[in-house]
Amino acid sequence: MKQRLTIQEIQQLWLDYQSGDMEALATLMQAFYADLYNWGLRFVPEGETVRDCLQDVFLALWQKHGHMAVVQDVPAYLFKTVKHRLLQEYRRKSFTQVMSLTDEQYTVHVEFSADLRQIEEEHQVYRLRRLEQLMNQLPERQREIIYLRFYQNLEFDQIAEIMQIGKQPVYNLLHRALKNMRDYTLGTFSWLLVAMGPCTTLFQELGKKA
Structure with missing residues (x-):
């Protein structure tokens, strides 16, 4: 597996x-492309549209490279920029629902791709599918924060920047999301506790008492 940039x-x-x-820009694009692509699919489930938007983002970055303001957190900036571009495209194409950065009604769908799971046991596949179902029962903003925190392993200040909310609301939203997931499992999530891929810390968190 290719080592991530420091x-x-x-x-x-x-x-x-x-x-x-x-x-240097091409290297950044290559390093973040897979994560940004998977992130984009959560908003617009059309691979070609996501790829076009990513190309637009990196082209725009290059065109204004000499006028860019200082960016303290590059990963968070890229996630936020891609999200903004995708929501613009979503509105432009007149999808079924008009969305904005501050609208809580956009759709974030969670699905664990096979290349990330890399598992062989059928019962493990079933458990992850069950986790997907639990996550997709959450309200959209809670689903987004679970994805950013446990799937992308982003810090709270990064999540706050991407979602354009304060850091304390991030804590509150994550707490509600985890509580809802525990409630959905009705106290029977012990069978979900498997250690694999990006889901490990989420499984561990669900195993804690509220």
Whole structure:
């Protein structure tokens, strides 16, 4: 598995990009492409549309590389920018529901892709599918925060920037989301406790008492 860039490497690449290094931007694009693509599918479940939006985002970044403001958290900035571009595209194409960055009614669908699961046991597949069902019963904003925290392993300040809410509301929203998931399981989530992939910490969190 390809090793992720360190925070220092990401920041240096961003500085190089701002200085006009096209290769640095391409490296950032390659490093974040899979995560941003999977993130995009949660809003617009059309792969071609997501790919086009990602291309638009990185093209726009290059065009304004000499005028970019200082970005303290590059991953959070990229997630937020892609989200904004996708919601613009969602409205432009007149999908079934008009959305905005502050609208809590957008759709975030959770599905664990096979390449991330990489599991063989049929009962483990069933458990993850059950977890998907539990997560997709959550309200949209709670579903989004679960995905960002446990699937993308983002910090609370990063999540706050992406969702454009304060840090304390992030804590509150995550607490409600976890409580709802525990309630949905009716106290029988012990059979869900398997350690695999990006779901491990979520399973552990669900195993705690509220």
